[in-house]
Amino acid sequence: MANEKYALLDTDFISKMHLIRKDEQNKLIDKIMAMPGYLFYCHKQISVELMRHNIAGAPEWFETKITSKSICMYDDEMILDEL
Numbered sequence: 001m002a003n004e005k006y007a008l009l010d011t012d013f014i015s016k017m018h019l020i021r022k023d024e025q026n027k028l029i030d031k032i033m034a035m036p037g038y039l040f041y042c043h044k045q046i047s048v049e050l051m052r053h054n055i056a057g058a059p060e061w062f063e064t065k066i067t068s069k070s071i072c073m074y075d076d077e078m079i080l081d082e083l
Helices: 011-019 028-033 045-053 058-067 076-082
Strands: 005-008 038-043 071-074
Touching: 011 028, 011 045, 011 058, 038 045, 045 058, 058 071, 071 076
Parallel strands: 005 038, 038 071
Antiparallel strands: none
């Protein structure tokens, strides 16, 4: 896709957008993730930080997105290799 846009997700954004919803099926974070033309990335530390925030369902939601490759997760070594 010629016009790909890249979004770097952080813990606060994920946790806050996970809380904003009409009901369990209509979370704002899911609507954001469905935006066409975007590729989503994050750092591995987010999984640790989401557990600390203790937002019900957010860590599970995040792991599902990582497993399905909807979000690409990088660690420090991977970032340095890219540089």
